[in-house]
Amino acid sequence: MAISKEKVLEDLKQKFSDNILEITAQFGDDIICIKKEALLDIVNFLREEPYAFTMLLDLTCVDYMGEEERFEMVYHLFSLSNKLRLRFKTRLSEDDCKIDSLTPIFKNANWLEREAYDMFGVHFEGHPYLRRLFMYDGFEGHPLRKDYPLHKHQPKIPLRK
């Protein structure tokens, strides 16, 4: 028996009332803003039956430069058996740019988190191998941060001219 979206949200609100800041929806997908300390608990809770959000669709980061809590982590979860989608958002400040890793729960979080680390410099605690994914060793800075210079190049070999 498939569980409804309303039921999932209600259960979440009941169980994690202290850690959920806001629940909104856009284009039919629900957005749940949470505190970052509760991320692992909430994801673990939703992964179990009857919710069965067993698939991590995407994990990424947004840089809102100038705001107090600068980075926003975004997690997309999908439940195959219930055909439901949920989106989690949580804010990180620049000074304390750390969040728990999802690798113990979802295997594909490994590379997704390496990408977020590479591009935004977010540190994932408990990640088994947090190394740059796209950029090369020796690359300085994190290129998708808004304060990375637009035309800054870091060539691996000396350029001509």
Add this chain to the structure above:
Amino acid sequence: MKHKKDGKGGFITTTFNSMLGWGRKFSLFQYPFITACCGMEYMSVACAHYDLDRFGMGWTRFTPRQADMLLVVGTITHKEAPVLKTVYDQMTEPKWVVAFGACAVSGGIYDNYAVVQGIDRIIPVDVYIPGCPPRPETIINALIKLQEKIQKEGHEWRFQKRKS
């Protein structure tokens, strides 16, 4: 035969150079260094629809050591630049390079942290083909231009190594 510079060597040397150029321009072995969507256009040019073999460029060699012409087809990132440089260095003289498409020519639309702004920042280029991606006719035109260049080229490179 002792080599002299073009125009001073008399009848035999210039004719020899011209013959060498003629032979070389119709036996261009190509090494396609394909990294992006321009590869689709390259395939249609190289295969039967447009058929580069009509112009003496039919042989695709998948090792740079057997190739005369390096076709850089697509975006080159800073991460990939050392690979392209190694491929170029592995090719034997004489060698020619064609920058194929807007990305290889100038970085194209990718003016950012990752992309090399034109492969001429890494290796010397003989012919630039603009377009995103270029039409097959543009490519054939450019390669005919390259053939003209090869025909007119002197062949001092054969004797330069002896000097050093």
